[in-house]
Amino acid sequence: MSAPRGATPPTPPADRPERPSAPPAGSPSEAAAPFRLLARRDRFSGLLLFHGVACVEGDLKGSVFARGKLIVTADAQVQADVEVTELELQGKLQGDVRATSRVKIETGATLHGSVTAPRIQVADGAQVQGPVQISAPKASG
Secondary structure, eight states: OOTTEEEEEEEEOTSSSSOOOOTTTTOOOSSSSOOEETTTTOHHHHHHHHEOOOOOOOOOOEEEEEEEEEEEEEOOOOEEEEEEEEESSSSSEEEOOOOOOOOOOOOTTTESSSSEESSSEEEETTTEESEEOOOOOOOOO
């Protein structure tokens, strides 16, 4: 059954907001707004797993595995090995980083550890202390 021509689609009830559509496959960083995974002054120690785009503003120790983008803000302190689709580093990270898409290290950011990704961008004023390996992108399929 379809709505008559010119009719507006029904709106969801106030207690059930409309669900946002899922981001397109292969572009987690461009399609979704980041959610704050760890706020300023928060601390987390352990294994962190997520999908989508997440932002860390506090202190994190352990390991991070994600199918998506991790944003480490300027105030964040991360001591972890990180395996993500994409990393945007604005703060401090100590650990090994592996990204399947890209790593972007912003001005003022510091990375102590190895970096492996198909694309690596290091801004003027950023510091990388460790081996850097530009890998071939993974084939899809």
